[in-house]
Amino acid sequence: MDLNLPNRSLTQGHWFKLICGASFQHLPAIRTLSLVYALAGADCVDVAADPAIxxxxxxxxxxxxxxxxxxxxxxxxxxxxxxxxxxxxGEDPHFRKAEFNPEICPTDCSRPCESICPADAINHSGVIDDRCYGCGRCVPICPIEQIVTRSYVYTPEVIAPIVLQAGIDAIEIHTQVGRIDDFQRVWQAIQPGIDRLKLLAISCPDGGELLDYLWALYELIQPLPCELVWQTDGRPMSGDIGDGATRACVKLGEKVLATDLPGYIQLAGGTNRHTVPKLEIVGMLHNRDSTPVSRWISGIAYGSYARSLLSPVFTQLEEMMPLSVQSNPCAIETVPDLLWQAVSLASELVHQIKSPNRVLQVI
Ligand code: SF4
Ligand code: SF4
Structure with a gap:
């Protein structure tokens, strides 16, 4: 079988990563997303650092x-x-959960928190912890301002051996400008397993002195025995909000691309159906060298937008499964029509970047 090869996708500029979410722990959804996007041709699936996941x-x-x-x-x-x-x-919006006390909600509240949540993570009992991925959209909308977020930071010396033993191919370290000592602690903790990794990704949002910081990280991780990906995190967890969310991620990708930093560059944070067409226009995709960008990006990671594409499928799947089994993985492959419908939806997104004859088309 001639399956897509992830490292070839990186070198050829059509790497597709699915982000399930660093805080997302809903096992049935992670199972369905991983299965559907693997069948659709994803090169990588990024999940929370948890052996069960x-x-x-x-x-x-x-x-x-x-x-x-x-x-x-x-x-x-x-x-x-x-x-x-x-x-x-260190603290990072991808690593947090929302919480509130449902007992103090006014009975006449129209529950805007529930309708705005993209993960169906809020009900009358409060926040369903494993579904919340920390987007923060519910926080400002509560009329009595009672929703807060709880951040967590892994202890690198504890979590690194656990995930390395669980059998992974790649690690992504989320960092921010100015945290080189904290980054170094995580880097040291993964050293015992670094030879077993195929890829190290470093995810960083924009900030003052960003490029100097990325160069300092690059020096720190030498020699690196595996592939290196810089994830430029434009506007975190916003791809499903609206079409314009992609502007920030393209802009940040352009900025990092212009530095000639060694390694592959992959966009994230605000990626959606408009990202590939936008990259085509600005000449940041492979073989599109008509604009003054020095290189092309190697790929794109999709999170909230990729997950929202499958929302109708999740709804149908949950309706088919009795409530008693909804907490267990729901086997979408036992409903073939639904599975292939989902793969078809996911493929349209995957093939935006993978198609050799990309067209300026939005799905
Ligand atoms: S809106 Fe975002 S932060 Fe709030 S519960 Fe839903 S996923 Fe969690
Ligand atoms: S918006 Fe605030 S008060 Fe209303 S249901 Fe949600 S948490 Fe409770």
Missing amino acids: ISTAREAFAIAHQLAPEALDRGFTPSNPWLMVSLND
Whole structure:
């Protein structure tokens, strides 16, 4: 079977990463997302640093492998994705959960928190912890200002051996400008397993002195025995908010691209259906060298937008499963029509960047 190869995607500029979410722990959704996007051709799936989640994603990849011949027959291009986990070196919006006390909600509240939540993580009992991925949209909307977020920072010496033993292909370290000592602690903690990794990703949002900071990190991690990806985090967790969310991520990608920093550059934070068309226009995709950008980006990571594309499928799947089993992984492969419908939806997004004949088309 000729499956997509992740490292080839990086070198050829059509790497697609699915971000399940550094805080997202809803196992049924992670299983479905991993399975569907593997069948659709994703190169990498990024999950929270938790052995149960790693095992769930691995299980989904194994099922995708079994279904790959059928996917090829149906005209899809399945992959054998790398599994990545995200760690943080300090406070970071990707690593937090919302919470509130449902007992003090006024009975006449129209519950705007519930309707704005993109993860269906709020009900009358409060925040469903494993579904919340920390986007923060519910916080400012509460009329009695009772929603807060709880951040967490991994202890690198504790979490690194756990995730390395759980069997992963890649680690992403989320950092911010000015945290080099914190970054170094995480870097030291993953050293014992670095030879087993295929890829190290470093995710950083924009900030003053960003480029100097990235160069300092580059010097720090030498020699690196695996691939290196810089994830430029434009506007974190915003791809599903609206079409304009992609502007910040393209702008940040352009800024980092212009530095000639060694390693691959991959966009995130605000990526959606408009990202590839926008990159085409500004000449930041492979073989599009007509503009004065010195290089092209190697890929794109999609989080909230990729997940929201499958929302109708999740709704149908939950309706089909009795409430008693909804807390367990719901096997979408037992409902083939729904599975292939989901793969079709995911493929449209994956193939925006993978198609050799990209067109300025939005889905
Ligand atoms: S809106 Fe965002 S932060 Fe609030 S509960 Fe939902 S996922 Fe969590
Ligand atoms: S918006 Fe605030 S008060 Fe209203 S239901 Fe949500 S948490 Fe309770």
